[in-house]
Amino acid sequence: MNKQVKVLVIEDDPYICDLIFLYTEKSGYQVSIANDGITGLGMFYDRPPDLVILDIMLPEMDGWEVCEEIRRFDKTPIIMLTGRGESYDKLKGFSLGADDYLIKPFDPNELMARIKAVLRRANPMLIGNEIIKLPLLEINLQQYKVTFKDREIELPPKEMELLYFLALHRNQVFTRQQLLEQLWGLDYEGDSRTVDVHIKRIRDKLGESNSYWKVKTIRGI
Template structure:
């Protein structure tokens, strides 16, 4: 038994899913489902311990509660995004658009309101893992001027400096760059990245577009790479 009430023995390892949740009953229920699906899981009730675990181990996906003792989930999410690109799914009893927007702007890839069914959560976990890690198989580089995407390592560089991105920001940028010069409908972009059955709002796409512009545009308010096509959606313009 690992620290907290983890379900994977030892540290310094590769773990499919890290769960940071202080409700022991809920965390155990979720982990049992995921273990039955064949995933390796580590569970902790502390944001601090979760961050420490990430420093010493490789994790493929994070399930993150917001209302944690001491260091809250929003702070944990912000800290993780400074160093890691793994998908983050927030699980929270804080309902409403304001909390969802905060979570997405801090770098979360999805936001699930409690209560939810474990079957739905498991489906989302599978979807995020598939979308994030299937892309590693393509080894080619995507480049445009001083912007480069290395698909093998799922990293993005601007002027030879690495850019920290969420998994959804990364997937969206890849999709846009793969379709340079093409006007892509908002609905198509959203369904391709988040899935047709996603419970997220279309406004999630706008949040991620704005975040991408802040990271890759010289002037995010007057974007040259990711431009708006009014009445349609967005397109990537080569520089």
């Protein structure tokens, strides 16, 4: 990360707070916790975070009110937590401006995946360097520009983001599903082969005759 991402957790259940704190801190985030809505809102204004994890059922001021108040002035990403899974709650959360919605009990690894996905959609620069430089290749996500062998290569936004993600996580292997979740979102319902199509287009534009690096497929994975 080019900066430590600040996460504000507004949740009154001590066990859930401890669980979220453990996983988010392990992932490299800077975490603050409030146990009621009014305190949480005050912490939000005193030290603006990059993302808010917000419970719905809170003392003093519920999550709906907190979300609505934040959205009056700010677009900081919000992931809402609730023990209820009714579609009405989801629709209300999204109508108030929530970016994602997770039902308790939840897998903390899924929460981490959703945090990354929401941060990437809101501000890709939060999860990596603005410019990645490899031999013969420069990827500038701030300007959405790729330079290869000293010439600019035209890449649509999704191809750009995919190339950036792979270059940011060099020597790591990702399944199609992982790439879809990271770049297309957890709710993507299209064909998983769209990843193959984008990879092929990237290879066609950058070529394979490069001894410094390559976009490599691990068959079966």
